[in-house]
Amino acid sequence: MNWLQELTGTNKAVIAMCHLQAMPGDPYYDKAKGMDYVVEMARQELRTLQDGGVDAVMFSNEFSLPYLTDVRTETVAAMARIIGELKSEIKIPYGVNVLWDAKKSIDLAAATGAQFVRGFFTGVYGSDFGLWNTNVGETVRHRQAVGADNVKLLFNIVPESAKYMAVRDIREIAVSTVFVGKPDALCISGLTAGAPTDPQLLRFMKEAVPGTVVLANTGVNAANFREQLSIADGVVMETAFKVDGKSENKADVSKVSSLMDRIKEFRLGLKG
Structure with a gap:
C-alpha cells in the first residue's frame, strides 16, 4: 500500500481542486466584494466537493493570474x-498549491496543517511567466527548517505553459528527478489546465519509476477516467466537476457525485 492509499483510504484516489478566487494583490481581485466573498466562495466549493464524495481536496490560488514564481506575502x-x-469544515485529507512557488506552498502547509503540496521542485523552464528556475535542494531543506517534514511533495514533471530549457527525454527526467529529489509523487499533465494527460506518457512514467506514485494531473473526465485510472495511481481533477465543464465556473454537486459514483464503481473492480 502506498502513502496515498493510506492517506485517503482508497486505491486510485481522486484529489479535487478547490480553486480560490482572486485575492488581495491579484490583478483581478474584487475589492468591492472583499475577502469575505472569497472565503464564502471557497466554503461553497469545499462543501460541494466533499458532499460529492471526492477523496481529498487541494486548495490553490488558481485565479491569481498571471502567476508569479516568487509569490508575495x-x-x-x-x-x-x-x-x-x-478548517473545522474540512472532513477529508487536504493539500495546498501556491502557484508557482514551491517554498511558499510548504510554508502554507506548515501553517494550515495540509498533508501534501504540489509544485515545480526541479528543472529550469522557458515559460509564459518568464525564465523559471528551481532549487530542489534548497526547497527540501526549507521543508525541514519550517517543521513540515511530514508534508508530502507532489512534483509536477510535465510543465504547464512552459518547456524544459534542456532537451532531455521525459523518462530520463523522471528517473533523475526521483533519484535526486525523492518526490512522494510525480504529477503528469497536459499542456494546460484541463488538457488531457497523455496515457502513453503515463505508462512510460509508471515503467520508468515503478516505486513512485504517479498521478494524472490534468484533463481527467467522464469519458477518459477509466483509461487514466487503469494506469495512474490517482488523479487530480477539477474541470470535469465544474458547471459546463469550464474551469472558471463553480463545481456542481450533481456532476461531482455522479462522476465519483462511477469512479468508485470502477475502483471496486480493481486490485490494489
Whole structure:
C-alpha cells in the first residue's frame, strides 16, 4: 500500500481542486466584494466537493493570474486565512498549491496543517511567466527548517505553459528527478489546465519509476477516467466537476457525485 492509499483510504484516489478566487494583490481581485466573498466562495466549493464524495481536496490560488514564481506575502496570508476559517469544515485529507512557488506552498502547509503540496521542485523552464528556475535542494531543506517534514511533495514533471530549457527525454527526467529529489509523487499533465494527460506518457512514467506514485494531473473526465485510472495511481481533477465543464465556473454537486459514483464503481473492480 502506498502513502496515498493510506492517506485517503482508497486505491486510485481522486484529489479535487478547490480553486480560490482572486485575492488581495491579484490583478483581478474584487475589492468591492472583499475577502469575505472569497472565503464564502471557497466554503461553497469545499462543501460541494466533499458532499460529492471526492477523496481529498487541494486548495490553490488558481485565479491569481498571471502567476508569479516568487509569490508575495499577501497571497500566502490570504490563503492561510481562507483555509483557517474553513478548517473545522474540512472532513477529508487536504493539500495546498501556491502557484508557482514551491517554498511558499510548504510554508502554507506548515501553517494550515495540509498533508501534501504540489509544485515545480526541479528543472529550469522557458515559460509564459518568464525564465523559471528551481532549487530542489534548497526547497527540501526549507521543508525541514519550517517543521513540515511530514508534508508530502507532489512534483509536477510535465510543465504547464512552459518547456524544459534542456532537451532531455521525459523518462530520463523522471528517473533523475526521483533519484535526486525523492518526490512522494510525480504529477503528469497536459499542456494546460484541463488538457488531457497523455496515457502513453503515463505508462512510460509508471515503467520508468515503478516505486513512485504517479498521478494524472490534468484533463481527467467522464469519458477518459477509466483509461487514466487503469494506469495512474490517482488523479487530480477539477474541470470535469465544474458547471459546463469550464474551469472558471463553480463545481456542481450533481456532476461531482455522479462522476465519483462511477469512479468508485470502477475502483471496486480493481486490485490494489
